[in-house]
Amino acid sequence: MWAVVGKRLPSGDVQGDGARRVSLVDVAALSGVSVATASRALSPGSTHPVSAATRLRVEAAAAQLGFRPNTLARSFQSRRSSTIGVLIHDVRDPYFNEFARAASDAAQAAGYLTVICSTDRDPDRELRYVEMMVDNRVAGLLLVGGGLEDRAYERGMRLLLGQMAAYGGVAVALGPRAGRIPAELPDNVGGARLATEHLIDLGHRRIALIDGPAALRTSKERRRGYEAALSEAGLEADPALIVPGFYSMEGGARAVAKLVEARPAPTAIFASNDSMAVGALNELRRRQVSVPGDISVVGFDDIPMAALWDPPLTTVAVPMAAIGAAGVDRVIRLLDGSDRARRAVVHPTALVVRESTAPPAGRP
Amino acid sequence: MWAVVGKRLPSGDVQGDGARRVSLVDVAALSGVSVATASRALSPGSTHPVSAATRLRVEAAAAQLGFRPNTLARSFQSRRSSTIGVLIHDVRDPYFNEFARAASDAAQAAGYLTVICSTDRDPDRELRYVEMMVDNRVAGLLLVGGGLEDRAYERGMRLLLGQMAAYGGVAVALGPRAGRIPAELPDNVGGARLATEHLIDLGHRRIALIDGPAALRTSKERRRGYEAALSEAGLEADPALIVPGFYSMEGGARAVAKLVEARPAPTAIFASNDSMAVGALNELRRRQVSVPGDISVVGFDDIPMAALWDPPLTTVAVPMAAIGAAGVDRVIRLLDGSDRARRAVVHPTALVVRESTAPPAGRP
DNA sequence: CCATTGACGGCAAACGATTACCGCGACACA
DNA sequence: TGTGTCGCGGTAATCGTTTGCCGTCAATGG
Numbered sequence: 001m002w003a004v005v006g007k008r009l010p011s012g013d014v015q016g017d018g019a020r021r022v023s024l025v026d027v028a029a030l031s032g033v034s035v036a037t038a039s040r041a042l043s044p045g046s047t048h049p050v051s052a053a054t055r056l057r058v059e060a061a062a063a064q065l066g067f068r069p070n071t072l073a074r075s076f077q078s079r080r081s082s083t084i085g086v087l088i089h090d091v092r093d094p095y096f097n098e099f100a101r102a103a104s105d106a107a108q109a110a111g112y113l114t115v116i117c118s119t120d121r122d123p124d125r126e127l128r129y130v131e132m133m134v135d136n137r138v139a140g141l142l143l144v145g146g147g148l149e150d151r152a153y154e155r156g157m158r159l160l161l162g163q164m165a166a167y168g169g170v171a172v173a174l175g176p177r178a179g180r181i182p183a184e185l186p187d188n189v190g191g192a193r194l195a196t197e198h199l200i201d202l203g204h205r206r207i208a209l210i211d212g213p214a215a216l217r218t219s220k221e222r223r224r225g226y227e228a229a230l231s232e233a234g235l236e237a238d239p240a241l242i243v244p245g246f247y248s249m250e251g252g253a254r255a256v257a258k259l260v261e262a263r264p265a266p267t268a269i270f271a272s273n274d275s276m277a278v279g280a281l282n283e284l285r286r287r288q289v290s291v292p293g294d295i296s297v298v299g300f301d302d303i304p305m306a307a308l309w310d311p312p313l314t315t316v317a318v319p320m321a322a323i324g325a326a327g328v329d330r331v332i333r334l335l336d337g338s339d340r341a342r343r344a345v346v347h348p349t350a351l352v353v354r355e356s357t358a359p360p361a362g363r364p
Numbered sequence: 365m366w367a368v369v370g371k372r373l374p375s376g377d378v379q380g381d382g383a384r385r386v387s388l389v390d391v392a393a394l395s396g397v398s399v400a401t402a403s404r405a406l407s408p409g410s411t412h413p414v415s416a417a418t419r420l421r422v423e424a425a426a427a428q429l430g431f432r433p434n435t436l437a438r439s440f441q442s443r444r445s446s447t448i449g450v451l452i453h454d455v456r457d458p459y460f461n462e463f464a465r466a467a468s469d470a471a472q473a474a475g476y477l478t479v480i481c482s483t484d485r486d487p488d489r490e491l492r493y494v495e496m497m498v499d500n501r502v503a504g505l506l507l508v509g510g511g512l513e514d515r516a517y518e519r520g521m522r523l524l525l526g527q528m529a530a531y532g533g534v535a536v537a538l539g540p541r542a543g544r545i546p547a548e549l550p551d552n553v554g555g556a557r558l559a560t561e562h563l564i565d566l567g568h569r570r571i572a573l574i575d576g577p578a579a580l581r582t583s584k585e586r587r588r589g590y591e592a593a594l595s596e597a598g599l600e601a602d603p604a605l606i607v608p609g610f611y612s613m614e615g616g617a618r619a620v621a622k623l624v625e626a627r628p629a630p631t632a633i634f635a636s637n638d639s640m641a642v643g644a645l646n647e648l649r650r651r652q653v654s655v656p657g658d659i660s661v662v663g664f665d666d667i668p669m670a671a672l673w674d675p676p677l678t679t680v681a682v683p684m685a686a687i688g689a690a691g692v693d694r695v696i697r698l699l700d701g702s703d704r705a706r707r708a709v710v711h712p713t714a715l716v717v718r719e720s721t722a723p724p725a726g727r728p
Numbered sequence: 729c730c731a732t733t734g735a736c737g738g739c740a741a742a743c744g745a746t747t748a749c750c751g752c753g754a755c756a757c758a
Numbered sequence: 759t760g761t762g763t764c765g766c767g768g769t770a771a772t773c774g775t776t777t778g779c780c781g782t783c784a785a786t787g788g
Contacts, residue, residue, distance in 0.1 A: 021531065023774055034738045039776060048777080049735055071499040073774035076440040077743055082500070083479070091465050091480070092668070097455045101482055104455070108481075113496055115447070115477045116455070118465055132477055135435040136446070167385065249672070282672060304456070308613070308646060310674055387744055398768050403746060412747080413765055437744035441773055 022065045031061035038062075042069070075137065080168050083113050084140040084331060085133040087126060090118045094303040095273065095320065099144045099174060102324030110332055112139065121145075121213070123153035130160045140170050140331030144324075146218030147177035154178045170334040173344075174327045176217035182334060183344035184326040188218055191316035191349030192225025192270070195298045198314070198351055199268040200233045203359045204296060207235075208266035210245035210255040210276045219247075222272045222300060241266050245276040252279025260287065267295060267360040274299040274306050277313055281356065285310075292358035302352055312354035319347050386429045395425035402426075406433070439501065444532050447477050448504040448695060449497040451490060454482045458667040459637065459684065463508045463538060466688030474696055476503065485509075485577070487517035494524045504534050504695030508688075510582030511541035518542045534698040537708075538691045540581035546698060547708035548690040552582055555680035555713030556589025556634070559662045562678070562715055563632045564597045567723045568660065571599075572630035574609035574619040574640045583611075586636045586664060605630050609640040616643025624651065631659060631724040638663040638670050641677055645720065649674075656722035666716055676718035683711050 028038040033054060040046040041058035050058075061067075075081040084107045088096040104114045115138065117129040126148075133141060141164065147154070158179060161171050173183040199207050209226050212219030223242075230237050243258050245251035252271055256279075259266055271277035277299030284291050291297055291311055299306060302317035326347070333339035392402040397418060404410040405422035414422075425431075439445040448471045452460040468478045479502065481493040490512075497505060505528065511518070522543060525535050537547040563571050573590050576583030587606075594601050607622050609615035616635055620643075623630055635641035641663030648655050655661055655675055663670060666681035690711070697703035 021527070025774080035775080036739075036777075037737055039774095040737090043776080046776085048737090051736065054736080068495075068499055070501070070774055071496075072436070072440045072443075072445060072501045073743095074776080076436045076745095076773085077775045077777090079436075079743070081436060091455055091461045091468070092458070094456070097461055100480075101455045104480070104482060108493070108496070111496075113479045113481075113500060116464075116468070116480050117472075117477075118468060129472070131432075132435075132472070132475075135432055136477060137434070137436050163385070278672075282674075285674065305669075308642075310646075310649065388746095389744080399745080400747075400769080401767060403744095404767090407746080410746085412767090415766065418766080434744055437773095438746080440743085440775095441745050441747090443773070 021070070022067045023070065024067070026065055027058060027062045027067045030065060031057045033058060042067075079137060080139050081137045082111060083115055083136065083138045084142065084328065085130070085138040086114050086116045086142045086144060087119055087129060088116060088144045089121050091116055092118075093275070094305055095275070095301050095318075096144060098303070098320035099142075099324040099327075102321040103142055103144075103328050106325040106328035110328065112328075121148065121216070123148055123150055123156075127153065127156045127160065130157065134160055134163050134169070137167055138164075138169055139335060140172065140328075142172055142174055142324075142327045142331065143177060143181070144174040144327075146175040146216045146221070147173070149178070149215045149217060168335075170331055172327050172330045172334070174323055176221055178217075180342050182330055182339075182342050184323050184330060185344055185346045186318040186323060187346050187349045188221035189225040189228070191300060191318070191351075192222040192272070193229045194225075194349065194351045195270050195300060195316050196226045196229035197233075198353065198357065199270065199296060199298060200229065200235070202268075202296065202357060204268040205235060205360075206238070206241065206264060206266045206268070208241040208243070208259050208262070208269045209237075210252055210259075210269060210271040210280060211242055212245065212247045212272045212276075214244065216247075219272060226270055226272075245271065245279070247273050247275060249275050249279030249282070252276030253283035256280045256283040256287075260289065268297070268357070269295060270298045270300075272300055274301040274303045274313065274315055277315065277356075278305060278309055281309055281311070281313065291356050294361060296357040296360070298357055306352075307354065311356045314354045314357040315352055317350045317352050319349075323347050385434070386431045387434065388431070390429055391422060391426045391431045394429060395421045397422060406431075443501060444503050445501045446475060447479055447500065447502045448506065448692065449494075449502040450478050450480045450506045450508060451483055451493060452480060452508045453485050455480055456482075457639070458669055459639070459665050459682075460508060462667070462684035463506075463688040463691075466685040467506055467508075467692050470689040470692035474692065476692075485512065485580070487512055487514055487520075491517065491520045491524065494521065498524055498527050498531075498533070501531055502528075502533055503699060504536065504692075506536055506538055506688075506691045506695065507541060507545070508538040508691075510539040510580045510585070511537070513542070513579045513581060532699075534695055536691050536694045536698070538687055540585055542581075544706050546694055546706050548687050548694060549708055549710045550682040550684075550687060551710050551713045552585035553589040553592070555664060555682070555715075556586040556636070557593045558589075558713065558715045559634050559664060559680050560590045560593035561597075562717065562721065563634065563660060563662060564593065564599070566632075566660065566721060568632040569599060569724075570602070570605065570628060570630040570632070572605040572607070572623050572626070572633045573601075574616055574623075574633060574635040574644060575606055576609065576611045576636045576640075578608065580611075583636060590634055590636075609635065609643070611637050611639060613639050613643030613646070616640030617647035620644045620647040620651075624653065632721070633659060633661045635661065635663050638665040638667045638677065638679055641679065641720075642669060642673055645673055645675070645677065655720050658725060660721040660724070662721055670716075671718065675720045678718045678721040679716055681714045681716050683713075687711050 028035045041055045119126040173181045243255045245255040299315035306313040392399045405419040483490040537545045607619045609619040663679035670677040
């Protein structure tokens with residue numbers, strides 16, 4: 001698995017005992033071929049023919065010496081690392097770490113390592129991270145979650161993505177974004193429509209929306225679905241029933257504080273993500289408002305917590321793991337040229353009815 | 365910030381327009397010095413003197429061309445990448461992603477990128493990941509969480525760590541492990557003792573333990589603290605009250621199912637981590653056992669969820685963010701030689717009393 | 729029998745930075 | 759004036775692979 005060769009003393013030797021990693025030249029020497037041949041025999045991607053006998057000899061030598069190719073040298077020479085960058089809002093966020101995990105697993109299976117960056121949706125942090133990734137020549141970049149609507153940010157990102165393209169790196173969006181980037185997207189509009197229709201079907205008429213961050217494209221899409229369902233049912237969206245929740249638990253709690261004071265009060269709440277829904281649930285409990293007795297709550301995402309909360313949350317399931325894996329797949333296909341399209345494939349979302357929704361009070 | 369130089373057509377050009385990243389030779393050419401001088405003027409770590417005038421000229425040229433050093437080339441030549449690997453159980457686990465986030469932030473601030481690997485505590489996965497990291501010549505490796513007690517695993521890990529050391533990479537443990545690795549550790553024994561003493565002080569005598577995975581060193585430490593507190597109070601640990609929970613919510617729930625049938629039943633439960641505690645809380649609610657009325661529950665870790673659960677969980681706070689950041693700090697100090705010690709520094713844990721604990725029924 | 733082709737192997741040039749070593753001029757000191 | 763020292767810059771080697779180009783040899787076809 002690993003061996004020491006004493007031929008020469010390298011300057012980088014930190015042990016002082018002449019230990020050195022085995023390199024291709026050692027393998028070549030032992031198997032009696034040139035480094036070129038050794039390289040071709042060992043790297044699966046090579047098109048240059050190598051006879052079976054030679055390949056066997058080289059492989060045997062490599063095994064005997066415990067040769068492991070230096071990924072750094074490889075990356076350097078091919079001008080592209082075997083790393084995939086993953087840009088998310090926060091690793092601690094249960095929505096995003098689901099993507100991160102799936103992407104990481106898929107990447108590892110394909111021989112890639114993933115660098116996960118938590119940007120807190122801060123445009124500067126985000127740009128700085130991408131810059132570091134570009135400096136490190138990541139092979140692919142996964143932009144998880146919706147993009148910010150911000151001129152400077154979008155310009156900076158376009159620039160950086162251009163640099164990536166220049167060295168052969170590819171980017172895939174896993175959320176709505178500006179620009180024609182290949183994408184694997186959740187059906188936000190459809191999902192929000194499903195959630196809202198579910199409430200309408202139950203008999204609710206005054207349905208509040210706890211909205212995500214205003215500048216986030218994901219928020220907009222989900223809001224669009226909500227409004228579409230409402231207007232299709234002949235209902236009017238009451239601006240007083242739309243309050244921001246910033247996609248956080250605290251935001252959801254604060255939103256509820258405002259909503260319970262609205263007159264007439266809403267009988268149902270659609271929270272644009274589960275964190276806000278769960279925050280809302282907590283605040284409602286604190287205020288001794290019964291869910292779903294007094295008010296129904298629907299979330300969006302179906303994070304693991306949703307099923308475990310009290311009451312279990314009705315929500316819209318986003319296939320996070322599937323999208324994460326699809327993103328890595330897409331990167332790999334883009335990289336090997338088996339897919340050159342920039343199209344966006346959208347992944348369906350589905351309503352999961354649990355116990356936080358019921359018909360409004362005074363109705364069966 | 366970035367520019368195109370048309371001097372020659374590289375083979376790696378995917379745009380077909382001759383675009384090329386700016387390299388040191390461009391900067392050197394523009395400022396009329398050699399690459400060597402340009403390098404020395406631009407890299408802060410160089411000891412070779414460069415005149416102020418020259419440095420200025422080079423910096424101006426670099427800025428004008430938008431030069432960004434190729435990290436890959438740098439890493440290759442220095443035989444070490446600017447990446448820190450982070451080995452955790454699962455990014456989705458609220459305990460571990462707290463470490464991951466802190467480490468990632470600290471690393472980024474120091475110019476490093478982090479590769480987060482979810483190993484599911486599977487020895488093979490863990491070893492495979494470390495192997496990939498070694499191949500990629502990560503500068504540092506953070507081993508978060510306790511190590512598995514397993515001969516083959518420990519041998520493999522020692523081997524790999526030896527290879528890391530051979531190229532100058534360093535490893536830091538963020539949990540109890542075999543071998544003399546520099547470490548930043550949570551005080552598991554002390555914390556468990558605190559938790560158990562808290563229950564004893566409340567008047568509990570039959571205190572159950574929901575234990576972590578048997579082979580995990582963290583479990584053992586926490587169990588040791590529990591047993592120490594018990595014996596110091598003159599109480600005997602009842603083997604029937606010690607059940608495994610595998611550090612998962614489901615495990616915690618299943619453990620409760622067993623515990624409520626024990627006779628005499630425990631009046632309090634110490635769960636060796638918060639996930640299990642929260643799982644226990646859920647199962648208790650499902651069975652309509654009141655907490656803390658009928659039974660008290662203490663957890664360990666103080667993950668964000670703990671405060672948000674119903675009832676809010678009494679638990680032992682582990683300074684996860686601090687330990688994560690300290691780990692990266694340690695790596696950096698080890699790397700620059702300002703710290704060569706292998707000592708383990710232990711970070712104190714603290715009891716956080718919330719609403720899941722109270723005196724046993726029939727006692728004030 | 730000669731020309732052509734294809735399989736296979738080797739030589740050497742990259743990739744982009746860092747750094748050991750050398751050289752040159754200025755200056756100080758004896 | 760000779761000599762040692764110091765400041766500063768350049769030349770070139772180096773890290774470990776991959777890959778373009780070329781040479782050789784055997785097989786094949788006319």
